[in-house]
Amino acid sequence: MQQQVNIQTEVRKLVKLQEIDTQLYSLNREKNEKPKILEAIQNELEQKKQVLKEYEERNKALLLKRKDREGQLAVKEESIKSLQSKLYTLKTNKEYSTMLTEINGVKMDKSLLEEDILKLFDEQDSLKKELDQKQEILKEEEKKSEEEKQKINNRLKEIEGMIKDLDAKRAVVEKEIDGKIITKYNKILKGKDGLALVAVEHSSCQGCFMNVPPQVINEIKMNDKLIFCEMCARILYIQDETTN
Numbered sequence: 001m002q003q004q005v006n007i008q009t010e011v012r013k014l015v016k017l018q019e020i021d022t023q024l025y026s027l028n029r030e031k032n033e034k035p036k037i038l039e040a041i042q043n044e045l046e047q048k049k050q051v052l053k054e055y056e057e058r059n060k061a062l063l064l065k066r067k068d069r070e071g072q073l074a075v076k077e078e079s080i081k082s083l084q085s086k087l088y089t090l091k092t093n094k095e096y097s098t099m100l101t102e103i104n105g106v107k108m109d110k111s112l113l114e115e116d117i118l119k120l121f122d123e124q125d126s127l128k129k130e131l132d133q134k135q136e137i138l139k140e141e142e143k144k145s146e147e148e149k150q151k152i153n154n155r156l157k158e159i160e161g162m163i164k165d166l167d168a169k170r171a172v173v174e175k176e177i178d179g180k181i182i183t184k185y186n187k188i189l190k191g192k193d194g195l196a197l198v199a200v201e202h203s204s205c206q207g208c209f210m211n212v213p214p215q216v217i218n219e220i221k222m223n224d225k226l227i228f229c230e231m232c233a234r235i236l237y238i239q240d241e242t243t244n
C-alpha cells in the first residue's frame with residue numbers, strides 16, 4: 001500500500017488543504033479577537049459613565065451644602081428679627097448698643113452665608129453646564145459604540161458562515177489524502193499554528209526562512225517521501241513542480 005502512494009499527488013492535495021487551513025486559521029484568529037474588542041468598547045463606555053456619575057455626585061453634594069447654608073441663613077434671619085424685637089424693650093443705652101453690636105455680628109454672619117450660597121449657586125451652574133456637555137458627548141459615543149458593536153457582530157456572523165463553508169470544503173479535501181500523510185500534516189498544523197506545508201523559494205523555507213540545502217531540495221524533487229524543514233519541521237514542497 002505504502003508504495004502506491006504518489007507523493008507528488010498527495011502534496012498537491014496538501015497544498016489545497018493548506019490554502020483552506022490558512023484561511024481557517026486567519027478567520028478563527030479574527031473571530032477570537034472580536035469578543036476582546038467588544039469588551040474594550042464596553043469598558044471604555046463604562047468608564048465614561050463612571051465619570052458622569054462622579055459629576056452627578058458632586059452636583060448632589062453641592063445641593064446639600066447649599067440647602068445646609070440656606071437653613072443656617074434662615075436661623076440667622078430669625079435671630080436678627082428676635083433680637084431687633086427685643087431692642088425696644090431695653091432700658092439703657094449700654095444695653096441698647098450691646099444689642100446693636102450683637103445684631104450687627106449676626107448680620108455679618110448672615111451676609112457671609114449669603115455670599116457662600118451665591119458661590120454655591122455659581123458652582124452648581126458651571127457644573128451643570130459641564131455635566132450637560134458630557135452627557136451630550138456620552139450620548140454620541142454610545143451611539144457610535146452601538147454602531148461599532150453592530151459592525152463587529154455582523155462580521156462575526158460573516159466569519160462563522162465562512163468558517164462553516166471552509167470546514168465542509170476541508171473535510172472533502174482531507175478525505176482524499178493518504179491516512180499517514182494527513183495525520184502527520186494535521187499534527188504539524190496544530191503545533192505550528194496553522195502552517196504545516198510550506199514552499200521552498202530561493203532556497204529558503206517559507207515557514208522559518210532558513211536556508212534549505214541543495215541536497216534537501218533534490219530530495220523534495222525526487223518525490224519519494226515527505227521532506228521536512230530541518231529547522232522548523234514543516235513539510236516542504238517546491239511550488240512550480242507541485243502546483244499547476
Ligand SMILES: [Zn+2]
Nearest residue numbers: 205208229232
Ligand atoms: Zn522551516
